Amino acid sequence: MLAMLLLLLPTVVSAHIVNEQNLYDDLQYSKATPQIVQLSGLGVIAYDHGSTLFSPQEKLTREELAHWAGAFWKLKESGAAREQVTAAALEKGLVPSLDGNATYADVNQAYFAGKLAVPEQDAARELTKEEFAVFVFEHRNDAVEGKSLYDRGGFVAGPTGKVEKVAVREEKDAAGKTSKVYSLTISGTVHDLSAHPRVLQAAVDPAQWEGKTVEEAWLMNVAGKPQLQLILFAKSADASGQSARPEKAPTADHAHAGHADHAAAASGDETGASMVPLVVAVVLLALVGGWLFARRRK
Known part of the structure; x- marks a missing residue:
């Protein structure tokens, strides 16, 4: 009976909202944090669920560039192995090879078909991940x-x-899975949030967004319906209350622990929702146990 009741309990999944505080643990050490968050929201920088660090000052490798560009151009189905994506990017000619570090010319080819007018002295220069974000963001509107x-x-x-x-x-x-869908009314129009939106200068709790001003937003098409994927809020007067930039970058172990905390904050609704079945299960178990104990005494 208990097993049947547990099967009937709903599992509610909520949107996983990401901002500059919880995308990566070391973005606070980068001057290109807004650009990195926005490019992540646009899919230009593929999110690696197994990594807690972005390492903005490290050189961008051609393998990483192939992975990011291959994912952006959707060369493989969502969920495909990293090796499949990079191989497809190499075959497509997005990168010259998977060896070594990426150059400005490589990035130009991967995202802009080599059409940008990159100065000759810069074309062969290797770049860091932070420099990549600045470069691509500067040219995002180039046709x-x-x-x-x-x-x-x-x-x-x-x-x-x-x-x-x-x-x-x-x-x-269609599978009967229940999910929470947030919607925002902005200047009289209603728009749903995507499942994994990126936001800047706002908390990860949508309930705190009422009254805030959206300076820029971008919609993506999901199953034939536009949804909010990237939202840039106007900086509020109390935004300066965020923690100051630390002097030292975190170690990998420290960053991993911090990432867990940030992820928990970002998915607070998911955690709260997932606790409901557990609480109900405990209550049901106690009731069934009490009933069996009383029956045995009789």
Whole structure:
């Protein structure tokens, strides 16, 4: 009976919202934090779920560039192994090889089909991940065959203005899985959040967004419906309350622990929702145990 009841309990999944505080543990040490967050939201920088560090000052390798560019151009299905994506990028000619560090010319080829006018003295120069983010972000609006990076990534400009209302509802997919869907009313229009949106200068809890001003937003098409994937909020007066930039970067072990804390904060709704079945299960177990004990005494 208990097993049957547990099977009937709903599992509610909420949006995993990411900002500059929890995307990576070491972004606070980079001057290109806003660019990195935005490029992550656009899919230009593929998110590696097994990594807690971005390592902005380290050189970008050609293997990493192949992985990022291959994912951006969707050369393989979502969830494909990293090796498959990099191999596809190499075959497509996005990178000259998977060996060594990437150059400005390599990045130009991978994302802009080599059409950017990169100075000759810079073309062969290797670049760090931070420099990559600055370079690509600077050229995001440059037209390549008539399309910007946003266009080629499948994004359209979203609403701007004041967030008048934040609402949440539950929806079930074809498999019966329940998920929470947040929607924002911005300047009179209602838009749903995607499952993994990126936000800047705002908390990861959408309930705190009411009254804030959206300076820029980008929508992505999900199952034929546009959803908010990237939101840039206006800097609030109390935004300076964020922790100051530390003098030393964290060690890998420290960063891993910090990442767990940030991830927990980012998915607070997911954790709270997932605790509901556990609490109900404990209560049911106690009731069944008490009933069996009473029956045995009789």
